[in-house]
Amino acid sequence: MVIDSEGHPIYSRIFTSSFKIYLTDRGSIEQGSLSTDSNGNIYIGGIIEDNVNDNDSGFIIKLDSALNLVWSKTISIENFRATRFRLAVLQNDNLFFIVSTYGHFPVVSGTLNKDSLLIESKGLNYFSPNIQAHPDGGLFVIERGNEDTSHEVVLVKTLPDGSTSFCPDFTACVNIREISFNIDSTMWEISPTIPFEDFTIQIETGEIELEDYCSPQPYPTPQFSLPDTVCQGTCLRPTELNNQLANHAEWQIVGRIGYCIADTSSIGASTHGDLVHRS
Amino acid sequence: MVTSHNSWDSAENDLRGFGLAKLEISNGNEIWSHRFLNSTYPSATFFPVKITRQINHNFVIFGTFHPVEWV
Numbered sequence: 001m002v003i004d005s006e007g008h009p010i011y012s013r014i015f016t017s018s019f020k021i022y023l024t025d026r027g028s029i030e031q032g033s034l035s036t037d038s039n040g041n042i043y044i045g046g047i048i049e050d051n052v053n054d055n056d057s058g059f060i061i062k063l064d065s066a067l068n069l070v071w072s073k074t075i076s077i078e079n080f081r082a083t084r085f086r087l088a089v090l091q092n093d094n095l096f097f098i099v100s101t102y103g104h105f106p107v108v109s110g111t112l113n114k115d116s117l118l119i120e121s122k123g124l125n126y127f128s129p130n131i132q133a134h135p136d137g138g139l140f141v142i143e144r145g146n147e148d149t150s151h152e153v154v155l156v157k158t159l160p161d162g163s164t165s166f167c168p169d170f171t172a173c174v175n176i177r178e179i180s181f182n183i184d185s186t187m188w189e190i191s192p193t194i195p196f197e198d199f200t201i202q203i204e205t206g207e208i209e210l211e212d213y214c215s216p217q218p219y220p221t222p223q224f225s226l227p228d229t230v231c232q233g234t235c236l237r238p239t240e241l242n243n244q245l246a247n248h249a250e251w252q253i254v255g256r257i258g259y260c261i262a263d264t265s266s267i268g269a270s271t272h273g274d275l276v277h278r279s
Numbered sequence: 280m281v282t283s284h285n286s287w288d289s290a291e292n293d294l295r296g297f298g299l300a301k302l303e304i305s306n307g308n309e310i311w312s313h314r315f316l317n318s319t320y321p322s323a324t325f326f327p328v329k330i331t332r333q334i335n336h337n338f339v340i341f342g343t344f345h346p347v348e349w350v
Contacts, residue, residue: 001340002333007299007313010337014319014344021343034329034341042333044341065333186319193298193312 001188002067009188011067015181021059022047035089035133037114040065043095045087048074048179058085058099059179062116069183071116075099076175077108088133094119096139096162099174100128108172111162116176123170126154138162154213167213297325299340320344 001012015021033045042063047056057076064070076082077099084100095112107129110121129143137160144153158164300312317325327342 003299003338003340005301005336005338007301007311007338009315032328032341032343034331034339036331036333036339038334040333040335040337042339044329065335065337184319186317189316189318190313191316193300193314196300196309196312 002065008190012186012188013063013067014184014186015061016184017048017179017181019179020049022056033085033087035087035095037089037093039093041070041114042067043087043089045085045097047082047085055079056081056083058082058097060087060095060097060112060116061181062114069181072179072181073116074175074177074179075110076177077101078173078175084128086129086131088131088139090133090139090162091137091160094161096131096133098124098126098129098131098141100126102128108174109162110172110174112176118174118176121172121174123172124164125167125169129154156213295321295324297327297342299327299330317344 002010004010033043035043037043042065043060044063045058045060048059049056055076057074059072059074061072062070075085075097080101082099083102085097086100087095087097090096090111093114095114097110097112099108099110101107107124107126108121109124111119113119126141126143129141132140132142134140134157139158139162141156141158142153156164156167296314296316298312298314301310302308303310315325317323323344325342325344327340329341331339333339
């Protein structure tokens, strides 16, 4: 909905889809994201069920200033379920996005141009962050620590293009697909609210300890060793710990459920595994 | 700009719609406030998720409808 500076509705649209859309989590984390560019175009984002890939993806809808659809896309990370999607328009009107997988993969960030063309993407060493565009350019990336570091808050200020020069990044595979929504107009009536009342709050200050977040740590790699001797017919599953605590996170080699990385009953054994973050 | 997840008409015990107010940033005094009721989906409650401002100073509100019995 677009309202004027006095609060009167100008445009309103409702978007529906055959896929389930997640914008709020019933009293929990807000999933939606909203940003505008220098031409008044509007970008909204959230999480949507992706029945094509049997997974959840991020989605972006671009609207013009009068809420007419310009394009709509899903942003998916191959083999990983998206749990949080955030977007922000950069100073150059490109669109920066972050897809979280709740620690199952480094957070994937990317940049789209105004026509939804992917300019770049990479994995970053976060868990499930929020992002906020800064008027001077760049982004604030803010996240609370995960289960192991819940007392910590990570705060990062990026360069104007959304990148950082001090944290490592990883290769990421981002898939962008068209998605269609049903769009209808909807009407609003406005009426007065109940009067506001003054109240007093007390703010207590405390000490905050600051330390650098990123430091040179070895990258996690998918290299792992197999036992010297195994019995015929044994199915080796990729469960060995490897690269423990690389990039401040604990990692484990795992594969798809029921999937053998090396089946000793066949000659053409292959080695394949995925890196996941142990949460 | 402040918003509530749902507006409440205490006289009618009505949870539909949502409230929105614009306040002075320096002192919190009210500039205007409205209760928004959707006439297309009168039985649903609207949860405003995000609010931002366009370059022409209009406001954009983005949210989701829920059946009123969820609230």
